[in-house]
Amino acid sequence: MADVTNTMQRPSPAHASGPKPRRVFSRNNIVIYGILVVLAVYYLLPFYVMLMTSLKGLPEIRMGSIFAPPMEITFEPWLKAWSTVCTGLNCDGLSRGFLNSIKITVPSVFFSIAVASVNGYALSMWRFKGANVFFTILIIGAFIPYQVMIYPIVILLREIGLYGDLGGLVLVHTIFGMPILTLLFRNYFSSVPEELFKAARVDGARFWTIYFKIMLPMAVPIFVVAVILQTTAIWNDFLFGVIFTRPDNYPMTVQLNNIVNSVTGVKEYNVNMAATLLSGVVPLTIYFLSGKLFVRGIAAGAVKG
Amino acid sequence: MQPSVSIQNLKLNFGTVSVLRDLNLDIGQGEFLVLLGSSGCGKSTLLNCIAGLLEPTEGSIHINGNNVTWAEPSDRGIGMVFQSYALYPQMTVEGNLTFGLKNAKMPKDEIARRVARAAEVLQIEPLLKRKPAALSGGQRQRVAIGRALVRDVDVFLFDEPLSNLDAKLRADLRVEIKRLHQTLENTMIYVTHDQVEAMTLADRIAIMKGGVVMQLDTPSVIYNKPANKYVADFIGSPSMNFFDTRLEDPQAPKVTIAGKDVSLSEYEFTRPGLSGDVWFGIRPEHIVTGEAAESAPVQFEVTAELVEPMGAETLVWSSLDGTPLRFRVDGQVPVADGDLIRIGFDPARASIFDKVEELRV
Numbered sequence: 001m002a003d004v005t006n007t008m009q010r011p012s013p014a015h016a017s018g019p020k021p022r023r024v025f026s027r028n029n030i031v032i033y034g035i036l037v038v039l040a041v042y043y044l045l046p047f048y049v050m051l052m053t054s055l056k057g058l059p060e061i062r063m064g065s066i067f068a069p070p071m072e073i074t075f076e077p078w079l080k081a082w083s084t085v086c087t088g089l090n091c092d093g094l095s096r097g098f099l100n101s102i103k104i105t106v107p108s109v110f111f112s113i114a115v116a117s118v119n120g121y122a123l124s125m126w127r128f129k130g131a132n133v134f135f136t137i138l139i140i141g142a143f144i145p146y147q148v149m150i151y152p153i154v155i156l157l158r159e160i161g162l163y164g165d166l167g168g169l170v171l172v173h174t175i176f177g178m179p180i181l182t183l184l185f186r187n188y189f190s191s192v193p194e195e196l197f198k199a200a201r202v203d204g205a206r207f208w209t210i211y212f213k214i215m216l217p218m219a220v221p222i223f224v225v226a227v228i229l230q231t232t233a234i235w236n237d238f239l240f241g242v243i244f245t246r247p248d249n250y251p252m253t254v255q256l257n258n259i260v261n262s263v264t265g266v267k268e269y270n271v272n273m274a275a276t277l278l279s280g281v282v283p284l285t286i287y288f289l290s291g292k293l294f295v296r297g298i299a300a301g302a303v304k305g
Numbered sequence: 306m307q308p309s310v311s312i313q314n315l316k317l318n319f320g321t322v323s324v325l326r327d328l329n330l331d332i333g334q335g336e337f338l339v340l341l342g343s344s345g346c347g348k349s350t351l352l353n354c355i356a357g358l359l360e361p362t363e364g365s366i367h368i369n370g371n372n373v374t375w376a377e378p379s380d381r382g383i384g385m386v387f388q389s390y391a392l393y394p395q396m397t398v399e400g401n402l403t404f405g406l407k408n409a410k411m412p413k414d415e416i417a418r419r420v421a422r423a424a425e426v427l428q429i430e431p432l433l434k435r436k437p438a439a440l441s442g443g444q445r446q447r448v449a450i451g452r453a454l455v456r457d458v459d460v461f462l463f464d465e466p467l468s469n470l471d472a473k474l475r476a477d478l479r480v481e482i483k484r485l486h487q488t489l490e491n492t493m494i495y496v497t498h499d500q501v502e503a504m505t506l507a508d509r510i511a512i513m514k515g516g517v518v519m520q521l522d523t524p525s526v527i528y529n530k531p532a533n534k535y536v537a538d539f540i541g542s543p544s545m546n547f548f549d550t551r552l553e554d555p556q557a558p559k560v561t562i563a564g565k566d567v568s569l570s571e572y573e574f575t576r577p578g579l580s581g582d583v584w585f586g587i588r589p590e591h592i593v594t595g596e597a598a599e600s601a602p603v604q605f606e607v608t609a610e611l612v613e614p615m616g617a618e619t620l621v622w623s624s625l626d627g628t629p630l631r632f633r634v635d636g637q638v639p640v641a642d643g644d645l646i647r648i649g650f651d652p653a654r655a656s657i658f659d660k661v662e663e664l665r666v
């Protein structure tokens with residue numbers, strides 16, 4: 001019996017008191033940090049190469065190693081990428097695409113989140129007749145490949161006169177964001193205690209009052225998650241942008257493709273790199289500003305109560 | 306006088322599961338009614354139906370003579386207090402109290418007057434500017450009660466309001482709720498599965514089981530004259546001792562317990578003249594020991610098998626002719642396992658139920 005207790009228990013040393021000391025260079029730590037460093041380098045290296053290349057002149061690029069820092073820093077490629085490089089028909093740089101992307105992203109993010117949050121709230125709180133059927137259809141929608149739906153949507157947009165318009169693209173983005181966002185909001189609102197909703201009903205609040213006064217203020221973290229998801233997805237979208245808009249209305253991603261893949265003249269690697277970085281600025285900024293909130297929001301959805 | 310709340314032939318099914326079955330209940334003006342029952346018997350469901358948060362499958366609900374079966378919760382003149390408090394986390398205490406009044410578009414000065422009064426009654430004035438997260442459990446529940454109070458309703462509905470609180474606070478708030486009922490004099494319907502709460506608060510108790518009311522009566526009748534075996538078993542802790550026996554001789558009724566004839570000449574029969582197999586029930590606290598046992602009409606000798614000292618009294622587990630028997634002795638009397646104890650009881654305090662329907666005889 002005494003033997004058993006001895007093997008089961010590892011008593012702390014007699015002088016133990018206060019926080020337990022931890023070894024900094026334990027084997028576990030070395031392995032964990034080693035892997036993290038390798039991964040970080042793996043992801044940061046391309047970024048480093050792009051940044052360096054975009055700051056070099058063309059002759060230097062041809063001569064030197066791609067890893068070498070620029071001997072002579074120049075912002076010429078950035079300026080060119082932004083305002084004068086030719087993107088297909090127009091030669092006013094990425095600035096036009098940037099503006100288009102903003103015109104597409106802002107309303108798409110706003111409308112998709114507004115509609116999806118109300119959907120999620122209605123589905124989880126009001127449980128109207130056919131709610132489950134509606135939800136199932138919506139979720140199945142998320143699994144249908146985009147390619148299948150493209151041609152019907154082109155016809156649809158043409159019929160309602162929105163084909164080629166920014167408005168048409170906004171509509172498409174709003175609809176395609178619906179399944180995943182509704183799921184996100186439904187799950188979040190399902191974790192809100194039902195009694196809160198009942199109390200509000202006893203207090204005479206109706207559908208919209210409960211939504212705006214009670215649910216919305218509680219759901220800020222999940223709204224942040226939704227904004228990040230949607231902004232990144234819509235800003236980075238290429239397929240819908242190239243299909244549903246005219247060249248005048250091309251978003252930044254499509255313009256970037258036109259710059260990088262243009263076959264005329266010399267390949268201006270520095271301009272291409274600068275253009276690529278420029279088009280990544282918005283999602284990157286959003287991520288840096290709200291990364292913490294993002295993680296917290298996802299966690300908030302996972303933990304009940 | 307018309308009843309404050311009247312429930313007529315209420316049925317509620319969740320899909321194929323029938324939770325409330327043809328329930329009828331009349332609650333008088335200013336009455337404190339406690340719904341008591343084991344978990345899952347449909348207490349919350351009934352309360353939610355009265356509040357208008359669940360739609361009944363059949364039947365109607367009337368409050369102060371108005372049929373409110375199809376009315377919105379806020380139009381029924383009810384206020385509700387939930388077990389989990391359900392305070393709006395983003396609003397201050399004041400915001401919580403005024404939310405319902407603002408929804409009703411009440412003038413500002415009237416709102417202020419009502420909040421001030423509720424805050425005074427419940428002693429939450431210093432908390433008005435705080436958020437619910439910064440309150441203790443007891444304070445939160447007080448605010449939740451206040452939210453019902455400001456609406457100046459006729460009927461208060463409580464769904465296990467105290468069960469999230471610790472024992473001491475529960476006792477304090479229980480008294481406060483009772484006092485509140487005395488001052489306000491409105492109807493209160495109170496769900497609980499705590500017997501002490503039910504016995505101390507209620508004017509009448511409705512004992513529910515499987516969506517039906519088993520007995521609806523004053524606490525004293527429920528305790529002393531339970532209408533059926535379920536109620537007898539449910540009320541009282543530890544629960545009633547039951548002997549499996551036969552009721553004989555309608556002229557001079559008697560039962561046999563452990564070979565001894567027990568005469569029931571003093572027992573108040575609900576249905577006189579019956580004979581047959583019965584349950585003979587006697588409460589642990591109605592079994593006496595020591596000197597009192599010497600003068601009791603019926604006496605036995607039993608062996609203590611297990612003793613549970615609880616301070617004021619000691620609970621003794623033993624058996625009589627194979628039937629488990631529990632009784633209490635004074636905490637000052639030393640009792641040990643294996644002791645031989647003389648016990649006695651008065652058959653007039655017993656409860657007898659027929660074995661077929663398990664109803665009181």
Ligand SMILES: Nc1ncnc2c1ncn2[C@@H]1O[C@H](COP(=O)(O)OP(=O)(O)OP(=O)(O)O)[C@@H](O)[C@H]1O
Pocket residue numbers: 319322324342343344345346347348349350351498
């Ligand atoms: N939405 C629902 N769908 C299906 N069945 C339900 C639903 N809500 C409750 N029930 C069932 O109805 C029965 C009664 O539930 P109810 O919540 O009224 O019990 P209760 O008496 O309040 O119990 P407790 O004391 O545990 O709160 C339970 O058996 C429960 O499983």
Ligand SMILES: [Mg+2]
Pocket residue numbers: 348349350464
């Ligand atoms: Mg309940």
